[in-house]
Amino acid sequence: MNAQELLKNAQALQDEIQANRRELHRHPELGLDMVFTKAFVVEKLKEMGYEPADCGEGGVVVTVGGKKGGKCFLIRGDMDALPVDEESGVEYASQTPGKMHACGHDTHTAMMLGAAKLLKAMEDELEGTVKLMFQPGEETLQGAVAMVEAGVLENPHVDAAMMIHSSTGLPIPKGMFLVMEGGYGSASCDQYKITVQGKGGHGAMPHLSIDPVTAAAHIHVALAELHSRELESTTFGVVTTGMVRAGVAPNVIADTVEMEGTIRTGDEKVEEMLMRRVREIAENVAKAYRCEATVEYTKHCPPMIADDIVAAPAVGYMKEMFGEAVLPMSRLLGGNKIGGGSEDVAFVSSKVPATSLGFSMSPANSPYPQHHPKAVFEDDVIHRGSAAYAYVAARWLEDHK
Ligand SMILES: [Zn+2]
Ligand SMILES: [Zn+2]
Missing domain, CATH: 3.30.70.360 (Alpha-Beta Plaits)
Incomplete structure (x- = not known):
């Protein structure tokens, strides 16, 4: 599989991924209450030829590939917003007072839809199965545990997992990725x-x-x-x-x-x-x-600790695709191995080896961090997130067949 070719295919989907993201941004929903979001995701997936399945309250799962046997790699995108009044001033701002996609989960959902399309197009070549987990309730720490209890890690059994979180306000340029090395993670x-x-x-x-x-x-x-x-x-x-x-x-x-x-x-x-x-x-x-x-x-919420079975290869795959635009998390955390925040994907990573990537969607040191009412995730780079999701999944399956 050619990294640059896949990145080019993702680039061609930029307008579509951006449009999806903006529609989701206009309609933020909280916790497990994903009426609009879930219907939107399910419809888009069906248009691509998927058969979306419900998983827990508000969760959606699809799988792609598996025609050559092989292992199963899960990619996760969360979908919920925050009880924040948006003051970003963007033209696609929230239409619901008191609710805003201030943590960028709308970008994750749209990136996952982009990855779904990329993966569908190369389904016959996949050396295993990719499972796409569209998760509600991250901010409330309810969603991942509910989907794990509803069986998201089985049928087929998941061998490894990866998530991406977008960010604003970090001291790194827009479009750059942070990669977690094994042993690094987020707090319980x-x-x-x-x-x-x-x-x-x-x-x-x-x-x-x-x-x-x-x-x-x-x-x-x-x-x-x-x-x-x-x-x-x-x-x-x-x-x-x-x-x-x-x-x-x-x-x-x-x-x-x-x-x-x-x-x-x-x-x-x-x-x-x-x-x-x-x-x-x-x-x-x-x-x-x-x-x-x-x-x-x-x-x-348990701690999320990256496992080298997936973290180490993911660092390599990300460099294949994005070269210098990939920074190890350790460079940002100083001497610490654990970032102070928590991430409920820990309910997945405590069961199967997993890793996490960060994705900068703002110029370096932009003034408003995520969760701020004025936070802006600039989506002109969003296709890079879709490419990363699809490529890490497909490459890991290729290397672990
Ligand atoms: Zn958040
Ligand atoms: Zn978040």
Whole structure:
């Protein structure tokens, strides 16, 4: 398979991929609620000769190739938007107030549709099967786990997987790719809610009350010390309490305090340890101040760690196609191996070897990062994403038949 030929074929689809992307951008949808998006994707896939299948709530799967036997490679594109009011000023801006494709998942969906077309055109040559996973609910960490539970990794069994995430505001030029080396990845995320129960009362008579604010303050300080006292200095682990709610009036001792936050790390053992310690600290510090604390974990996403079985060859394939426009993730992360954000494709990568690519869709250091209401993903380079999806999948199958 010739990388430059495939890239040229992708270039020829530029207008179509861009038009699809803009239509999706006008109609953002949240979480698992993908009524417009799913119908759009299904119709486009059917036009190309696919038979799209539902997978979990809001998810769509198709396969292509397999005529020569071989392994199965999964490519994943997420489809959901964010509850953000768009202020980008682009002519194809969101038509739904309060919803915006501010993370660029519209570009992923359109790139995947472009890849679907490229792969269909070379179906007879594929040395295996490519499975295309159109996923809802990434921002809410619901979509990938739902599709995994609905069987996306079986029939046929998936041997390796790859995803692409577009970006804005990074210090790299537009059209450039970031490639993950084995061992690199994104953080786990566990969201906690601590409820500290005291006994409310009159602000003038604390001795008749049990003040949960004092207990919560000590819990907060103890949690902030976890990293420096209980983890090795080079281990990545962050505990952040981002929300604290208590009280109704300055002269009333609160009855309860709610503290909500997230734990992030790149290692499942550290994740387990931090989750256990947050619980122990909250419960026991509360007790020391005569309160009761309960700890609930409300959301979970494992770390996504790139596996060299697919990451190392993917770096090579990307260089075959894009030459110098490919930068190893390590160059951007400094000494770290784990980026702080989380990615729910981790539910896939914790089951099968996987890797992740970054794709810059803005000039270097453009002012607005993704999730910002003014973020703009410039789609004049979007066909490169489709080419990358199709080529990495096809080349990996060729090398692993
Ligand atoms: Zn996002
Ligand atoms: Zn995203």
